[in-house]
Amino acid sequence: MQSAICNCLYTIEAIPGKSHGLIAATTIAKGTRILSEFPLFKVPKGGNSKKRVRDSISDKVAVLPEEQRQTFLSLHNSFEDEDGPVLGRVRTNALPLGSNATMGGIFLESSRINHSCNPNAQNTWNDNLQKLTIHAIRDISKGDEITIFYLTARRNRSARLRALQTDFCFTCSCSLCSLPLDQRKTSDERWDEIHRLDSSIGSGTGILSAPLQTLHDVHKLLDLVHDEGFADASVPRAYYDAFQIAITHGDIARARVFAERAASTREILEGNDSPTVQRMKSLATNPTQHLAHGLSQKWRTTGDDVPKELANDEFERWLWRENTTQVSQYADLRSETAFPLFDDLPEENDISLEFYESTDGFSYRPRKHWCFLAEIIDVENFMRLRLIVKDKAGRKVPIAFYTESRGLEVDPSYIQEGFTVAILYAEQHGFLDLSVGIRHENPTAIKIVPLPLDELLTLSDKVQQYATELKGVRTCQGCNQKAATLKKCSRCGFFWYCDKSCQIAGWKEKGHKADCKLLKDPDLQRLFLMKWNVFEDYYRFGMTV
Numbered sequence: 001m002q003s004a005i006c007n008c009l010y011t012i013e014a015i016p017g018k019s020h021g022l023i024a025a026t027t028i029a030k031g032t033r034i035l036s037e038f039p040l041f042k043v044p045k046g047g048n049s050k051k052r053v054r055d056s057i058s059d060k061v062a063v064l065p066e067e068q069r070q071t072f073l074s075l076h077n078s079f080e081d082e083d084g085p086v087l088g089r090v091r092t093n094a095l096p097l098g099s100n101a102t103m104g105g106i107f108l109e110s111s112r113i114n115h116s117c118n119p120n121a122q123n124t125w126n127d128n129l130q131k132l133t134i135h136a137i138r139d140i141s142k143g144d145e146i147t148i149f150y151l152t153a154r155r156n157r158s159a160r161l162r163a164l165q166t167d168f169c170f171t172c173s174c175s176l177c178s179l180p181l182d183q184r185k186t187s188d189e190r191w192d193e194i195h196r197l198d199s200s201i202g203s204g205t206g207i208l209s210a211p212l213q214t215l216h217d218v219h220k221l222l223d224l225v226h227d228e229g230f231a232d233a234s235v236p237r238a239y240y241d242a243f244q245i246a247i248t249h250g251d252i253a254r255a256r257v258f259a260e261r262a263a264s265t266r267e268i269l270e271g272n273d274s275p276t277v278q279r280m281k282s283l284a285t286n287p288t289q290h291l292a293h294g295l296s297q298k299w300r301t302t303g304d305d306v307p308k309e310l311a312n313d314e315f316e317r318w319l320w321r322e323n324t325t326q327v328s329q330y331a332d333l334r335s336e337t338a339f340p341l342f343d344d345l346p347e348e349n350d351i352s353l354e355f356y357e358s359t360d361g362f363s364y365r366p367r368k369h370w371c372f373l374a375e376i377i378d379v380e381n382f383m384r385l386r387l388i389v390k391d392k393a394g395r396k397v398p399i400a401f402y403t404e405s406r407g408l409e410v411d412p413s414y415i416q417e418g419f420t421v422a423i424l425y426a427e428q429h430g431f432l433d434l435s436v437g438i439r440h441e442n443p444t445a446i447k448i449v450p451l452p453l454d455e456l457l458t459l460s461d462k463v464q465q466y467a468t469e470l471k472g473v474r475t476c477q478g479c480n481q482k483a484a485t486l487k488k489c490s491r492c493g494f495f496w497y498c499d500k501s502c503q504i505a506g507w508k509e510k511g512h513k514a515d516c517k518l519l520k521d522p523d524l525q526r527l528f529l530m531k532w533n534v535f536e537d538y539y540r541f542g543m544t545v
């Protein structure tokens, strides 16, 4: 069959078991516009009575020029018996005119494109052009069939097979559906997880109530999409989701990067004349024009805050707000996930899904551990102990002791300006005098470390640098050499040395004497050793304040 509008990138050919389809006549590079086409006519999608749709379509077909009418009648019809020659062809061949469109279109060329669950092309309705465009989403070799994805949802193999059979009357035997059993299982698990994440992100509720969790879900979804080898619209859509999370919380720096990625990945699928691509580019230039900007200032950054010097991995960790706490053997006290700033703590009367989860829909429990760190800058002791503290961002807030002994349980030698307070599972509390701070009730939830906050964070940096093992190798705290054969400090068990002379250098010249004393405290050790992202039960300090 000869193509009417062929630009020589493809031919329409008979394909066994599929009637006809498009075959690449040459190598087609990823991002190439394979074709763009006006609809022969538009049709309403679903919702209408069959008779009304049939009548309106019959009218449209009747007024087509004879040649076009014949071409329409030559299109494949999978529903001839059920719906007759006209409606049957419309059901078989209509392509959506937009992602949530109520209209579909019949196309003389594009409607010849067959389905694959792992397609190499993408169909998009371009509202500016009033045309459907088909782009190569990966490199296509000469002789390969050009395929698109017919379904709206990404589901596992059996759900896909069911939907394709019901809606398009065929049994898919694409490369993904024909995988050997073990690989199919892995693929199905990925599709199920992608579907679950997609639905949870798409519900939109997490953007305000659990932005970090939702951002991490988007990242996970992108990883799965990448592992499964998809290169379709789920990628720019995920970047746009990430953009929306960032801009809702005032994070202009990350919003800009996410919008740039949404634009560049979508441009491959739709071309630079796509209205959505143009909108993404405009958002990348000025993210604040998005309506959600300013709803929260929790993550406020400026456009200049995009780091310029970071290596790829580090940049991605910055971008997705992923701290090393999850992967490193030792917690990083600078992590804002495990050690949040005051402004990021959950509010006492609100169940934040970033911090809590429910297994039965009624009761909630923490989904992770967290600990608020702040330095004492003032002490008041009228009726009850009240500390004024300063967090990692310099935010000053009161901690009022509502324990049974109103603060008398704390060793007075620890209540000193310049010492650091650690409070497990801290929440924001609104006091009657309208100030906001922490109402401390459980004596075993607090620990005071006899060290200013910045020195505690420096100690955490050293633990990251000298205690962490990477691929079997550690760094000697005495001479900074990396080796697999270092010996551990037997007192604290955190720092490692080549030999006695390095241990002496570390002890005398590099401050390990003081650090070692601090690190012998089991509560401080636990801050570094705990699995902060896995909640099994509440952790409590050992009252050694």
Ligand SMILES: C[S@@+](CC[C@H](N)C(=O)[O-])C[C@H]1O[C@@H](n2cnc3c(N)ncnc32)[C@H](O)[C@@H]1O
Pocket (backbone or CB within 6 Å): 017, 018, 019, 020, 021, 075, 076, 078, 092, 093, 094, 111, 112, 113, 114, 115, 116, 168, 169, 170, 171, 172, 173, 174
């Ligand atoms: C829009 S048409 C595609 C073009 C059609 N093959 C033709 O010859 O005109 C949709 C129909 O093509 C067939 N089809 C599409 N993809 C297929 C696939 N992967 N395997 C088998 N048949 C397929 C089904 O009959 C489906 O209802």
